[in-house]
Amino acid sequence: METRAGRxxxxxxxxxxxxxxSAPVPWAAVARSGVALSVPLAIGLLVGExxxxxxxxxxxLSGVIGDTADAYRMRIFNxxxxxxxxxxxxxxGTLVYGEGWLAVAVLTLVALVSGMISSIGAVASVSGLLxxxxxxxxxxxEMPQPWWTAPLLLGVGGLFVLLLxxxxxxxxxxxxxxxxxxxxxxxxxxxxxxxxxxxYGERRQDVTEALNTAYDLILARRARDHGRRSPLVxxxxxxxxxxxxxxxxxxxHHYGRASRRPEIAAAVRELADAVAEARGDxxxxxxxxxxxxxxxxxxxxLRHAATVVTSAxxxxxxxxxxxxxPPTLSVRFRATARGxxxxxxxxxxxxxxxxxxxxxxxxxxxxxVPRSYWVALTVTFVLKPDFGSVFSRAVLRALGTAAGxxxxxxxxxxxxxxxxxxxxxxxxxxxxxxxxxxxxAFQTAAITPVILLLSDTLNHEGFDLVLPRLLDxxxxxxxxxxxxxxxxxxxxxxRIGDRLAAAVEEIAGYVGCAFDTAGDKAEQIRRRxxxxxxxxxxxxxxxRALTEPPPTGTRAAAWWPLVVAVERIVDxxxxxxxxxxxxxxxxxxxxxLGVERQLRELAEGLRSSAVLVEVRxxxxxxxxxxxxxxxxxxxxxxxxxxPPRRERERPPRTEQ
Numbered sequence: 001m002e003t004r005a006g007r008x009x010x011x012x013x014x015x016x017x018x019x020x021x022s023a024p025v026p027w028a029a030v031a032r033s034g035v036a037l038s039v040p041l042a043i044g045l046l047v048g049e050x051x052x053x054x055x056x057x058x059x060x061l062s063g064v065i066g067d068t069a070d071a072y073r074m075r076i077f078n079x080x081x082x083x084x085x086x087x088x089x090x091x092x093g094t095l096v097y098g099e100g101w102l103a104v105a106v107l108t109l110v111a112l113v114s115g116m117i118s119s120i121g122a123v124a125s126v127s128g129l130l131x132x133x134x135x136x137x138x139x140x141x142e143m144p145q146p147w148w149t150a151p152l153l154l155g156v157g158g159l160f161v162l163l164l165x166x167x168x169x170x171x172x173x174x175x176x177x178x179x180x181x182x183x184x185x186x187x188x189x190x191x192x193x194x195x196x197x198x199x200y201g202e203r204r205q206d207v208t209e210a211l212n213t214a215y216d217l218i219l220a221r222r223a224r225d226h227g228r229r230s231p232l233v234x235x236x237x238x239x240x241x242x243x244x245x246x247x248x249x250x251x252x253h254h255y256g257r258a259s260r261r262p263e264i265a266a267a268v269r270e271l272a273d274a275v276a277e278a279r280g281d282x283x284x285x286x287x288x289x290x291x292x293x294x295x296x297x298x299x300x301x302l303r304h305a306a307t308v309v310t311s312a313x314x315x316x317x318x319x320x321x322x323x324x325x326p327p328t329l330s331v332r333f334r335a336t337a338r339g340x341x342x343x344x345x346x347x348x349x350x351x352x353x354x355x356x357x358x359x360x361x362x363x364x365x366x367x368x369v370p371r372s373y374w375v376a377l378t379v380t381f382v383l384k385p386d387f388g389s390v391f392s393r394a395v396l397r398a399l400g401t402a403a404g405x406x407x408x409x410x411x412x413x414x415x416x417x418x419x420x421x422x423x424x425x426x427x428x429x430x431x432x433x434x435x436x437x438x439x440x441a442f443q444t445a446a447i448t449p450v451i452l453l454l455s456d457t458l459n460h461e462g463f464d465l466v467l468p469r470l471l472d473x474x475x476x477x478x479x480x481x482x483x484x485x486x487x488x489x490x491x492x493x494x495r496i497g498d499r500l501a502a503a504v505e506e507i508a509g510y511v512g513c514a515f516d517t518a519g520d521k522a523e524q525i526r527r528r529x530x531x532x533x534x535x536x537x538x539x540x541x542x543x544r545a546l547t548e549p550p551p552t553g554t555r556a557a558a559w560w561p562l563v564v565a566v567e568r569i570v571d572x573x574x575x576x577x578x579x580x581x582x583x584x585x586x587x588x589x590x591x592x593l594g595v596e597r598q599l600r601e602l603a604e605g606l607r608s609s610a611v612l613v614e615v616r617x618x619x620x621x622x623x624x625x626x627x628x629x630x631x632x633x634x635x636x637x638x639x640x641x642x643p644p645r646r647e648r649e650r651p652p653r654t655e656q
Contacts, residue, residue: 018396023437029067034430036060036161037450041457042422051144052153054457057425058137059157061450062086064432066126066158067165074217075165077123083158086130087151093138094147103139104361107376110135111357115350115383119343132357132380140364140373141458177232178278180214181239185272187211188245192298193265195253201564204571205539207246208532214239234311238275241308243525244301250571251294251578254629258288259298267302271309280310293582294575300582348488353383356484360476374469378476381444383484390485392547394477396441401473403441404448405466411449412456412463425453496541496559500566501606503534507570508599511630514577515592524577531570539563555610558642562612565637569599572630584626591621591631598634614641 037057044053066082067075092110096103111132118128134154143150187203187210194203218236245268252259267285274282285306290296360376378401382394407428415424428450435446452469459465510527513520542563545556580586598617605613615638619631 018399018439018441020438020442026433026437029064029433030430032067032161032164033064033432034426036064036157036164037429038422038426040157040160041425042419045419045422050457052149054454055144055150055153056157056160058451058454059083059086059154059159060161061157061429061432061447061454062130062134062154063158063161064429066130067161068122068126075162078126079158079162079165081123082127082130083155083162085127086134086158087155089131089134090138090143090154091147091151093135093140094143094150095138097139097142100365103365104358107132107135107139107361108354108358111380112350112354114380115353116346119346119349129380132353133377136357136361136373136376136380139361140376141455177214177217177235178276180210180217181235182272182276184210184214184239184242185268185275188242188249189265189268189272191246191249192252192259192268193262195249195256195260200253201567204249204567205536208536211239211242211246211529212533212536235275237308238305241301241305243529245298245305247528247574247578248294248298248301251297251575254572254575255292255294255579256298257291258295259290261288263288264298264302267306271305274309282306282310293579293584296582297578352484352488353380355487356383356479359479359483363475372468372472374472375476375479378473379480379484382477382480390480391549393440394481394485396439397444398474398477400441400444401448402470403445405452405470407445408449408452409463409466411453412466417456421453421457425450428453496538496545496556497606497610499534499538499541500559500563501603503531503538504566504599504603504606506531506534507566507573508596508603510570511573511592511596511599514573515580515587517586528570528574535563535567535570559612562637562640565633565640569630569633569637572633576626576630579626587621587625587627591619591625591627594619594621595627595630595634598638602634602638612640612642614639 037060040056040060041050041053044050044056062083063079066078068078089110092106096106114128114132116128117131118125138150144153184207187207191200191203191207194200218232218239248259252264258264263286267287270282270285274280285303287299287302288295290299356379357376360379364373364375378397382397383390411424411428415421428446431446432443432450435442452465456465506527510524510531513524513527542556542560545552546560547553548556576584576587598619601615605615617635617638619635621627621631
């Protein structure tokens with residue numbers, strides 16, 4: 001009976017998507033969303049134009065979806081720029097409303113552009129999403145005339161969200177950046193608390209994410225802030241001095257004695273509090289006496305960090321930014337344009353999205369059946385590249401839409417249309433940020449009734465639109481699965497193998513640079529940070545692959561130990577270099593070249609094979625030397641093989 005019950009239970013990849021993620025309730029975003037979507041609706045009812053209010057609320061919904069940044073300056077970009085693209089989209093869609101083949105051709109072209117620009121970054125991804133979504137809505141719903149009415153109302157709704165999100169800027173102007181830097185310090189404190197334990201790897205991942213977030217926030221502003229006395233410079237200095245501490249933690253994990261004691265983690269927490277409160281009265285550090293090179297590295301880095309945190313002018317020993325000043329906007333624009341136009345991945349995704357939208361719009365515009373814009377709308381959401389696995393997303397969207405339609409059906413059946421729509425909309429809209437933090441299926445369930453209620457204000461179909469929308473959603477999911485997933489089987493190498501191989505090759509270069517007597521210290525740091533960013537992306541891609549059914553999910557599970565092993569190699573390299581910098585004997589050039597050679601061979605093997613093959617690596621060197629742990633980690637990585645098929649039937653649970 002147990003075996004039969006196990007076979008009837010949902011697969012693990014589906015359970016992973018349906019399992020709510022643990023996240024705090026974003027109360028400010030919840031309140032902002034409720035107000036932003038209900039107020040335009042109330043104003044529309046007040047002036048006797050409920051359709052105008054519904055369009056403004058749709059624009060506010062777009063703003064809520066894009067309002068994902070903490071820093072106020074970034075919110076302007078995250079909300080305002082996508083609104084511009086959304087206005088262009090709805091204008092184009094309105095102009096081809098009811099035009100048959102012309103609408104199909106235009107929306108297919110818009111889908112191609114939307115898919116290609118989505119690969120640029122987070123803001124571009126939301127911009128591409130709104131460009132296509134609003135074009136689909138404009139081509140599927142009759143909009144008020146003249147033509148500029150719809151884009152104007154959508155833009156007003158989005159800007160209302162922006163205004164609400166910026167209300168606290170005068171009082172909390174620099175708090176998001178300062179909170180991000182303080183969060184990075186707290187992450188490092190937890191990292192030191194975990195040195196020498198099995199929890200170290202997980203804590204190091206948290207530190208990588210915290211550093212990425214803090215550097216992204218500060219360096220984005222640094223491109224426009226050139227003052228040497230601004231608070232931003234102090235925050236950047238405080239963030240830069242964390243790098244030696246993170247490197248020291250790697251050495252403490254492998255070799256530390258005194259640096260593993262709780263006083264170290266407590267001292268870093270004191271610095272985190274000082275950064276968060278912008279004060280310079282950190283008590284004098286009382287640290288244990290160092291007992292070796294690793295301990296000396298931690299002691300030196302911690303005392304220097306304390307000096308920088310307590311200094312009113314930032315780093316009293318000025319140096320170049322650890323990661324360099326960002327290039328100018330014109331340089332980044334040209335590099336981005338080249339990347340989009342000449343990137344195989346950009347064209348591949350754009351063509352996939354264009355094919356699916358073309359099929360969906362053809363069905364809507366040319367086939368004489370009661371279909372709606374909801375088909376293409378579903379395709380757009382399911383095929384978003386940065387939302388997770390296409391397969392699991394299609395299944396989760398179908399389930400989330402069904403749940404959302406149940407809510408919408410209850411509202412349409414029981415709530416009288418008119419002023420009662422305002423409190424109902426406020427309650428439903430408030431759920432969107434809360435449910436979005438819990439997972440894709442939950443976000444879909446929250447957004448679906450909101451869109452349906454706003455659509456009903458425009459087309460007045462009432463309860464009769466519920467069942468057709470469910471069928472349209474299932475049809476859109478089917479198109480995405482067949483034309484956007486099954487017909488485009490991505491090579492394992494292009495998706496995972498090549499990216500992991502590139503990271504391993506970069507690590508080989510880092511090993512050579514780290515122990516080069518004439519090596520550039522800043523270049524070593526930049527390489528290490530770049531490697532951890534790349535590995536973070538690879539880890540995210542693996543997490544997406546783990547949510548897919550076999551064979552992709554099982555193959556990702558088989559390769560997962562190698563990702564962990566590669567991360568351990570970077571830590572061991574950093575630990576060895578830190579020890580050398582603080583008095584340990586430098587390894588011979590022959591030892592370094594042997595490690596480099598094994599890593600390059602590993603990278604080549606990852607590119608040429610879909611199955612992990614065990615290699616018995618022979619690395620010569622002093623068993624008591626500084627590179628001994630690194631040689632051990634490289635040997636362990638090369639010895640990893642794909643487990644037998646029966647052991648790969650149940651992939652590990654993804655991290656929540």
